[in-house]
Amino acid sequence: MPQANTPRVRIQDVAALSGLSICTVSRALRQLPNVSEHARGRARDAAAKLGYKASSAASRLAGGSTGSVAIIAPTATAWFFARAVEAAEEVFADGGYDTVLISLRNRSGVQPKLFGDLAGLAQRVDGVLLLNIALGETEMAALAESGLAVASVGMHGVPWDNVGIDNAEAARAAATHLLELGHRDLAILAGSETGAPTVVTASERRRGFELALADHGLTVDPDRVIDAGSSIEGGRLAMVKLIESGRMPSAVFAGCDETAFGALMALRESGLSAPENVSIIGIDDHQMSWFLGLTTMAQPVADQGAFAATLLIDRLHRSGLPNPPFAGPPSNHLLETKLVERNSTRGR
Amino acid sequence: MPQANTPRVRIQDVAALSGLSICTVSRALRQLPNVSEHARGRARDAAAKLGYKASSAASRLAGGSTGSVAIIAPTATAWFFARAVEAAEEVFADGGYDTVLISLRNRSGVQPKLFGDLAGLAQRVDGVLLLNIALGETEMAALAESGLAVASVGMHGVPWDNVGIDNAEAARAAATHLLELGHRDLAILAGSETGAPTVVTASERRRGFELALADHGLTVDPDRVIDAGSSIEGGRLAMVKLIESGRMPSAVFAGCDETAFGALMALRESGLSAPENVSIIGIDDHQMSWFLGLTTMAQPVADQGAFAATLLIDRLHRSGLPNPPFAGPPSNHLLETKLVERNSTRGR
DNA sequence: CTGAAAGCGCTTACAG
DNA sequence: CTGAAAGCGCTTACAG
Numbered sequence: 001m002p003q004a005n006t007p008r009v010r011i012q013d014v015a016a017l018s019g020l021s022i023c024t025v026s027r028a029l030r031q032l033p034n035v036s037e038h039a040r041g042r043a044r045d046a047a048a049k050l051g052y053k054a055s056s057a058a059s060r061l062a063g064g065s066t067g068s069v070a071i072i073a074p075t076a077t078a079w080f081f082a083r084a085v086e087a088a089e090e091v092f093a094d095g096g097y098d099t100v101l102i103s104l105r106n107r108s109g110v111q112p113k114l115f116g117d118l119a120g121l122a123q124r125v126d127g128v129l130l131l132n133i134a135l136g137e138t139e140m141a142a143l144a145e146s147g148l149a150v151a152s153v154g155m156h157g158v159p160w161d162n163v164g165i166d167n168a169e170a171a172r173a174a175a176t177h178l179l180e181l182g183h184r185d186l187a188i189l190a191g192s193e194t195g196a197p198t199v200v201t202a203s204e205r206r207r208g209f210e211l212a213l214a215d216h217g218l219t220v221d222p223d224r225v226i227d228a229g230s231s232i233e234g235g236r237l238a239m240v241k242l243i244e245s246g247r248m249p250s251a252v253f254a255g256c257d258e259t260a261f262g263a264l265m266a267l268r269e270s271g272l273s274a275p276e277n278v279s280i281i282g283i284d285d286h287q288m289s290w291f292l293g294l295t296t297m298a299q300p301v302a303d304q305g306a307f308a309a310t311l312l313i314d315r316l317h318r319s320g321l322p323n324p325p326f327a328g329p330p331s332n333h334l335l336e337t338k339l340v341e342r343n344s345t346r347g348r
Numbered sequence: 349m350p351q352a353n354t355p356r357v358r359i360q361d362v363a364a365l366s367g368l369s370i371c372t373v374s375r376a377l378r379q380l381p382n383v384s385e386h387a388r389g390r391a392r393d394a395a396a397k398l399g400y401k402a403s404s405a406a407s408r409l410a411g412g413s414t415g416s417v418a419i420i421a422p423t424a425t426a427w428f429f430a431r432a433v434e435a436a437e438e439v440f441a442d443g444g445y446d447t448v449l450i451s452l453r454n455r456s457g458v459q460p461k462l463f464g465d466l467a468g469l470a471q472r473v474d475g476v477l478l479l480n481i482a483l484g485e486t487e488m489a490a491l492a493e494s495g496l497a498v499a500s501v502g503m504h505g506v507p508w509d510n511v512g513i514d515n516a517e518a519a520r521a522a523a524t525h526l527l528e529l530g531h532r533d534l535a536i537l538a539g540s541e542t543g544a545p546t547v548v549t550a551s552e553r554r555r556g557f558e559l560a561l562a563d564h565g566l567t568v569d570p571d572r573v574i575d576a577g578s579s580i581e582g583g584r585l586a587m588v589k590l591i592e593s594g595r596m597p598s599a600v601f602a603g604c605d606e607t608a609f610g611a612l613m614a615l616r617e618s619g620l621s622a623p624e625n626v627s628i629i630g631i632d633d634h635q636m637s638w639f640l641g642l643t644t645m646a647q648p649v650a651d652q653g654a655f656a657a658t659l660l661i662d663r664l665h666r667s668g669l670p671n672p673p674f675a676g677p678p679s680n681h682l683l684e685t686k687l688v689e690r691n692s693t694r695g696r
Numbered sequence: 697c698t699g700a701a702a703g704c705g706c707t708t709a710c711a712g
Numbered sequence: 713c714t715g716a717a718a719g720c721g722c723t724t725a726c727a728g
């Protein structure tokens with residue numbers, strides 16, 4: 001196998017240049033305690049002059065950090081995930097971490113396999129950023145045992161740092177918008193796609209939807225709850241189902257904008273449109289939503305990914321310090337959403 | 349730092365169980381030559397029974413493979429890249445490789461930094477999959493020296509396996525469609541965004557555009573070549589520029605569908621539309637293109653990512669064999685594109 | 697075809 | 713606060 005021909009700068013070189021032992025250099029560079037400021041300075045200078053960067057392989061093998069983190073997402077192509085992933089990756093890269101992308105690809109089987117060998121994963125990365133992953137109890141336990149640092153986006157009641165939006169509230173606000181417009185026969189397009197790992201936000205959004213209806217003395221008609229996943233195609237099929245049922249609701253709450261796009265497509269295919277035949281509201285404020293005149297609850301996506309990544313890195317840094325595991329209780333950060341009214345909804 | 353508590357299965361355990369030495373096991377498991385079929389079988393059985401998987405850290409440190417590959421993309425959020433990345437990630441995962449995602453994020457500075465330390469990268473991954481990255485000569489040289497296996501999507505005249513479409517031909521076909529509709533004043537929305545790393549396909553598409561015009565005895569008016577990058581916003585701004593120039597072309601070739609979407613938005617903002625005021629054609633066949641009635645040249649995206657990933661893995665496998673570097677000359681695979689006529693173009 | 701030995705570059709106890 | 717030693721789990725020459 002061909003080799004890079006730049007001779008690697010080893011910790012030994014830094015030790016030689018700084019006049020310290022390699023173990024002191026190692027501790028100094030990793031900000032561990034019990035190193036004099038003087039030694040720390042010398043080590044840092046020598047490392048900088050030599051352009052030294054610890055071998056992640058050696059460090060990892062010796063029991064130190066791997067210098068990489070994994071992002072686990074249900075899919076990497078959906079609007080939300082692509083943006084969250086990229087924002088997180090940027091934070092990780094700036095923090096000196098490689099980011100390993102693991103897409104569950106809406107394929108059953110890959111999640112169990114992944115969580116079945118968390119020890120293997122833990123050997124390759126220091127921490128994981130979970131993006132809207134629905135976890136079973138066994139999986140939660142496995143994660144706790146793995147020793148991996150964890151942070152997440154869009155998860156709920158979870159024993160690690162999380163950032164998201166208040167999904168129930170956002171859904172409630174969306175449905176309330178519809179109700180205040182005078183609509184009473186509401187349908188919700190949400191939930192999981194067949195064979196797809198459940199996306200946690202879906203159930204919360206559905207709960208918010210129910211809450212809004214309850215606020216208005218209404219209950220949810222099971223026939224008006226359509227599984228649509230969170231894809232364009234899922235939204236399209238769900239709306240087709242509604243149209244073919246011959247009983248069109250007055251308004252539709254789509255679990256996310258892409259689902260709403262699909263619903264809009266289905267309407268057009270049938271010669272119908274929003275808000276003429278039905279009002280439609282989504283959640284996201286996708287880049288195309290303005291164009292399509294879609295009313296939606298806007299959420300900050302890149303911010304969520306970046307913030308969660310920052311929290312994970314913070315934990316990782318603190319974990320190097322004494323008194324693990326990772327000082328401080330888990331925090332939960334809810335970012336703001338806001339209603340963006342356009343032309344897909346109107347009073348009746 | 350907390351530790352996983354499943355005791356790791358080491359190669360030594362496999363050696364003990366199989367009655368072989370660890371070095372024979374090592375060779376057997378990596379399919380190296382000079383191992384008897386008998387030993388190979390015993391090693392394989394023992395490894396399977398124990399659920400042995402080599403430590404990537406140890407393997408890497410000892411000079412073996414890292415078990416991971418990097419995907420380098422200009423951005424991970426654009427429609428094309430998100431899909432290509434996910435498709436490639438699936439192939440890598442199935443092949444047992446971790447995939448490290450590196451997004452250049454359209455930020456100048458990150459590419460030079462990355463290529464400035466390819467030796468560092470080579471220490472962490474076995475190979476890289478380049479997605480439409482414009483490379484300077486120094487970067488090409490650095491890549492060759494790094495010892496990394498390389499494959500790419502959408503690149504041109506490159507000394508490694510590549511898969512893509514014939515960009516010049518696709519662009520030429522798109523422009524020809526416009527010309528055959530009778531348009532003579534054509535504009536092209538393409539090229540790189542300010543500060544963004546150049547996307548290689550852009551220049552090829554521009555060349556195809558020129559070719560088509562030349563076929564019809566026309567030359568390109570520099571004023572009709574607008575830098576639009578390949579984003580929605582870039583397309584919008586480019587079209588705004590065209591509108592504000594007061595000299596609207598008869599038809600517009602957008603370098604990709606997202607650029608076309610942006611152009612469509614700009615038209616709508618000005619109370620204009622396609623094909624009434626101008627014909628518009630894109631390249632991609634984005635999921636939303638049908639909805640927006642956009643005429644476009646369809647290209648298979650996931651196929652490109654998956655195919656290129658397969659080629660990279662093949663090289664990686666072959667690189668373990670004797671007689672490196674990697675047997676076989678680089679191959680270039682061009683996948684089919686095809687015109688999808690919708691309502692954004694019409695004769696004049 | 698197979699094995700004993702050395703070494704990859706770190707980090708972690710353990711002494712000082 | 714600092715250092716010498718052992719060891720992490722592999723792979724690579726080198727002998728047999």
